[in-house]
Amino acid sequence: MNWELSSATEHRCPCGQGGYTVRIFVDDWKRAEEQWEMNCPKCKRKYLLHSHTDAKSGMPLQSNRWVKRETLSRVFRVEAQVAKARMNVVNLATSRYETKWLAYFKEAKSKKAAWQRLTDGGRRFPSLAAFYCHTAKMDLEAYLLEQFNFDNLPIIVEKVGGGDRELKKQLGEVKELDLKLQISKTQLLKDGFH
Numbered sequence: 001m002n003w004e005l006s007s008a009t010e011h012r013c014p015c016g017q018g019g020y021t022v023r024i025f026v027d028d029w030k031r032a033e034e035q036w037e038m039n040c041p042k043c044k045r046k047y048l049l050h051s052h053t054d055a056k057s058g059m060p061l062q063s064n065r066w067v068k069r070e071t072l073s074r075v076f077r078v079e080a081q082v083a084k085a086r087m088n089v090v091n092l093a094t095s096r097y098e099t100k101w102l103a104y105f106k107e108a109k110s111k112k113a114a115w116q117r118l119t120d121g122g123r124r125f126p127s128l129a130a131f132y133c134h135t136a137k138m139d140l141e142a143y144l145l146e147q148f149n150f151d152n153l154p155i156i157v158e159k160v161g162g163g164d165r166e167l168k169k170q171l172g173e174v175k176e177l178d179l180k181l182q183i184s185k186t187q188l189l190k191d192g193f194h
Helices: 041-046 069-106 111-119 128-137 140-147 148-162 166-189
Strands: 004-011 019-026 032-038 047-056 059-066
Touching: 004 032, 004 047, 004 148, 032 059, 041 047, 047 069, 059 069, 059 166, 069 111, 069 140, 111 128, 111 140, 128 140, 148 166
Parallel strands: none
Antiparallel strands: 004 019, 019 032, 047 059
C-alpha cells in the first residue's frame, strides 16, 4: 500500500516571519494522512505540533495545532499530578477495602447474584451477558479485582467503605485536579495556532 503526496500547502507561522507546510498523503484506499512541518526557525524553537482527537457526531476527528512548548509542558505536569493522585487513591482504597470488596461478593450464592450486587440489579455496566462472558474467561475473584479501579471507587466506597472521610477527601482532590487539567487542555486548544 503506497502513500502518495496529494497536496502541499504553505501557511503563515505564529510569529508571522516564516511559515509551515501541511502535506496531505493519500493511500490506495483513499485514506488521508497529514504531515505538518514548521519551516520558521524561531517558531520551531517556541512551538510544538499538538494533535487533538475530538468526537463529532460520533466520529473521531483529529485536528492539529501549533502550541507553545511551555503550555504543553504545563498540561503534561497536570496530567502527571492527576495520574499520581488517582494511583494514591486506589492504593489507599485497596489497602482498606479490597478484602471487604471480595467478601461482599462471597455472600452471593450464584454468578447472577454477584452480578446483581456489582450492577445494582442491572442499573450499571456490565450487562448480564457481558458479565458471563468476562467471568467465563477468568474466575470471579480475578474479575472483581479487575473492577477494583479508580472509575469504580464511588461504587466501592458506597458498598463497603461507609463514611471514609480520608478517601472521600482524596477523591475530591482528584476531582479538582481533573478540573484543572480540563481547563489547561481547553486553554491549550484555545491558544493553539493552525
